[in-house]
Amino acid sequence: MSPPVDRRMIELANVQRTFKRGDGTTVQAISDVSLTVPEGEFVCMIGTSGCGKSTLLSMVAGLLEPSDGSIVVDGREIDGPGRERGMVFQKDSVFPWMRVIDNVEYGLKCRGVPASERRAIARTYLQRVGLAHVETAWPRELSGGMLKRVAIATVFANGGKVLMLDEPFGALDYVTRHQLQDVLLDLWDETGGKAARRTILFVTHDVDEALSLADRILVFGTGRLVDDLRVDAPRPRDTDSLLQPDMVAIKHRLLGHLGLERPTGRAVARGTAA
Ligand SMILES: Nc1ncnc2c1ncn2[C@@H]1O[C@H](COP(=O)(O)OP(=O)(O)OP(=O)(O)O)[C@@H](O)[C@H]1O
Secondary structure, eight states, X not given: OOOOOOOEEEEEEEEEXXXXXXXXXXXXXXXXXXXXXXXXXXXXXXXXXXXXXXHHHHHHHTSSOOSEEEEEXXXXXXXXXXXXXXXXXXSOOSOTTSOHHHHHHHHHHHTTOOHHHHHHHHHHHHHHTTOGGGTTSOGGGSOHHHHHHHHHXXXXXXXXXXXXXXXXXXXXXXXXXXXXXXHHHHHHTTTTTSSOOOEEEEEOSOHHHHHHHOSEEEEEETTEEEEEEEOOOOSSOOHHHHTSHHHHHHHHHHHHHTTOBOTTSOBOOTTOOO
């Protein structure tokens, strides 16, 4: 019997995006990107600052229109935001004027999900991110890490098949960041593989974060996709698995793309390369 064919969840064909700057010049943020992401894949997107990662994510979210090319999600060409797609932004993704549980429920409320049903869904996800005890708190009473947990609970509670996270953990301390990576992976695998996983696009600047999370790492350089790497190591990926030769080889390759690798293979601090 032939193996099952992966269902395509995201398809980008020759996507381009230009911006006009205030001084009248144009910038080609995305030049010509074509790629396919199958359902359930956890994709990390990495690349130097300004290479177009957030622009691409915003286009898949439907918040920005491509200047050219097409974006198909779950078989349908997108023409704006849709409830099958959810986004966690770099900065605030939580409404400060709503209590925690109301934030998590908000998308479901907008879609007309009955109050008791949406409350049950919100409670399930708040529990899964470890925030059951603060459901009636205001966002201002929470730490930065807790706010990220609320944002993650919200995007999962909304039920989107495609979740986009733009450097969600960039501003967090080392320990909180690792805890939230585990929370995210746990939710992504919430049915233990019994049902289709959400498809995730996760932008990060952190090579180790990409290696810990991803099935696949897309590397961007000035508006183009420059590398597409598969990470096959089993999860959970602990310190030892990140030191396995195949993982170290991928890390070297990523550091090379980011300009952080000498020809000898030794990583260097940014800005100190000869
Ligand atoms: N609204 C805009 N108007 C004009 N130029 C823009 C706009 N948004 C993005 N750009 C430009 O497009 C390019 C890509 O920006 P983008 O934010 O997508 O990069 P990025 O890879 O996400 O960067 P970072 O990693 O620093 O967040 C940059 O040159 C940026 O200045």
